[in-house]
Amino acid sequence: MSKKKVVLNFPPHLIDQPITYRLIAEQGLKVNILRARITPKEWGNMVAELNGDKARVEAGLRFLADLGVEVELLAEEVRWREDRCIHCTACLAPCPTRALYVNRATMKVGFDEEKCIACELCLRVCPYGAVEVAAG
């Protein structure tokens, strides 16, 4: 099994096409959409995780490229620096996927990388620099 986090940039002429559907139905990939912004007549943008065996993921990426979708590997990821975290919980409110969470018994903050969609909303909320963006 292969898992890749990618940024898909859709040129305006493609945004009315069901590309994600075809990626699932025709290419047989599991697509987990992490973030997407599609507006008429503009370049669309989607961050997604593609799951499948290695050959399928590669075929899926070729399929996207052939259609004219620009594919980039997600180059940045959010890292939680436990050494800098004071466990105040300020980061919990903006986190849309609860990747940043608190254990209510201990009131200690934790970070689940798998759930993070790199939206970076936590960056300006943490006063202690305990979340940072790093090359993925």
Added chain:
Amino acid sequence: MSKTIQEINDKIKQGRAVVCTAEEIIQVVKEKGLKQAAAMVDVVTTGTFAPMCSSGAYFNVGHATPRIKLGGGKVTLNEVPAYAGFAAVDILMGATAIPDDDPRNKVFPGKFAYGGGHVIEDLVAGKDVRLTAATYGTDCYPRKTLDTWIRLADMNEAVLFNMRNAYQNYNVAVNLSDRVIYTYMGVLQPRMRNANYCTAGQLSPLLNDPYYRSIGVGTRIFLGGGQGFVVSHGTQHNPGVRRSELGLPQVPAGTLAVTGNLKTMSLKWLRGASFTGYGVTLAVGLGLPIPILNEEILAFTAVTDADITAPVVDYSEAYPNVKPEILAEVTVAQLKTGEIAINGKRVITAGLSSYTRGREIALILKAWIEAGTFLLTEPVAPMPASDSGYRFKPLTERPWEGLPGAV
């Protein structure tokens, strides 16, 4: 059944004192009842770790050769301006100071990446800090400029001095406007999408002794990882506010001014903080021991998060314009679930005070007392009490209208 501080100190020296944290005492009182618990327990320890803007540190940096008079000159530490209106080599760094060339909020919201709080953190971490000075020369202090590395160990005195800490209760901040706002209470999403609170709740020092019965000038405390002292009541001390049946203030009330030797403190308990769009501050760890002199004092320490209510205030309109409007009152227990209801709307909550670190401070203080390395102190003078008439006033402006007789 009552005890004196002297009797408790004798037990501490003999290693016989019974100490509970402000969390542990809740269960002890529930199980044993007030009378038995008061006889058994000698000290209850509290703790809080949160941003406290009125924090600062003063330093004596030693005399250079030839001598230089920093007093009256301009001084910076890592490019952050320090106050130098004292004698030759005494300077003061405030937590919220920022470099002259920091862009502030010119590109909104500003980052405020480095300031006085971070200088204090870096010094406590043992790092080298750049000290610069530009001043005028005198016959006795001929030198005019200075540019040198310095670290905490090089300083003669390095003293944390916080004119207001340990606020007794605090607002819960929300934003009723339709744009994101950036405040000292964090980033607040429009139309009340989140609520930020800042209290250690049942661990909070002054909520465990709401009438300041055991605290006063000279009380020894945990401060920044070392041992410090209460100087007096803090600025904005406002003891006469409305209180619940348990005596708990229902809005921000008492405060403490505290001090301690910075050289005994540690990085874990003093942390510079950058609030987007607002500025720099310092998170300070503070713990207060409460001697259980009688049942009444013990009863106060059994306070729980469910007993403490905090006022919900709109930081887009009411707070900046000093309007006394309170949208709702919520308990700390509700705030700590991660969600509250305000006028029927569900609102996500997040804290600015670290509860887990507050708990750790109470446990450290407990361990110090049990080990006999921390003795309790008799207050030298009391704090202004709730019935003292002492209150916190707003500024009444009297605009300057020019010099009399000037044309």
